Amino acid sequence: MPKSRKAPSPQLATGSVALLIGTRKGAFILRSDRSHRTWKLSAPMFLGHTVHHLMPDPRDRRTMLMATRTGHLGPTVFRSTDFGKTWKEAKTPPAFPKAPEGQNGRVVDHVFWLTPGHPSESGLWYAGTSPQGLFRSNDGGITWEPFSYINDDPQYRKWMGTVQDGTPDGPKLHSILIDPRDPAHLYFAMSGGGVHESVDGGRTWTSIVRGLEVVEGFDAATVTFHDPHCVRLCPTDPDRLFQQNHCGIYRMDRSEGRWLRIGKNMPKKVGDIGFAMVLHPRDSDTAWVFPMDGSTVWPRVSPGGKPAAYVTRDGGKTWTRQDKGFPRANAWWTVKRQAMTADAHEPVGLYLGTTSGEVWASRTGGTSWTCLARHLPEIYSVEAAEL
């Protein structure tokens, strides 16, 4: 862990917001007016394509990358430098190296996660794939290469397991995080395969799973069994991480060196299972989750059909239910790990996309919610871009 240094002060945003929405059947942009009261939905982009992630580049506010494939065609990345008006495909999308003759090499099924590089590293992007692979582009997403050694390292390959060991939609590498104080201080997570940290720009990695629980009957000391769903790094306190895991909600203060299951403070009948984890842009004690039913066969819907976000404002000691505006019953959807986000306004705007194709927003940090769009395809990702 790098020596503690002050994190850059986050900018308070005041303008309009665009939500970049990736769905199972294309991408959409939802733009607000300056008050965030009126929203306009774009026509579908790449209709019929599976868009796992549509990510803006906060370094120039014009570029965005799209991780996509179709049901038949292989995975690729598209790039726009005019905020979605025109697109060009990557010349060399993320791909594993060709295996030597007679050996079975891995094949990227889909690009799952996109992270723009450190503000000081213009044009640098990271990507995570299914099955688990870590890739980097140094030219704004035009060409991609495997990054670091983990894609072919025997230990990491063992932790990754096979394509049958991951989530129903394939095992994934996600939550690629960059310390705002130091571009060489990186994290990534794997479902499954744990959380990993590098302090030397990816030359070496250390697993950080101490304190995390695993499915009953398995050994928590074995990295393979750890299934982080979403890991986030506090913008104003990069030595603090939050995590929504297959087995609960956690916080890690790096000085303590272990994960603390703060989800034990959630109501018992709701539990602490889910996909999304969202942090306040300026307050490292405030975070949101969106619980789902992780009982029996894992229905992956809102517990009891009653959707609600939960917020903590004290680092996970206590949680408050935020369901005003959501359906009171019979709403059998949930929110995937990339489909909930926050803007940089005051009060913080929260946004989420549902598995049933609705986009919901709160202009008040979650105290009340409004539906912005309905009848979209299943939503995989929602990212907020300040305009």
Next chain:
Amino acid sequence: MTVYIPSALRSYTKQKSEVAAEGQTLAEVLSALDHRYPGLRFRIITEQGTIRQHIRIFVKEDQVRDLSVALQPEDQIHIICALSGG
């Protein structure tokens, strides 16, 4: 020879449904196509050199799985998005 392009790939071929290509093998034809229509090959052939799971390629009327298959100048090649349910 003639290569028939499915609708899903015509964004690469300027909406042409059939294009001419040359090569002694299927691998050579696909490389030539990718040279003329960059990116097309990777959407149907994996980084390990195999035909993707939901893509089928027919030479004349025979399905081929091996890219090293030899071709004749008069062969017709069909690239098909397979009927794989849904």
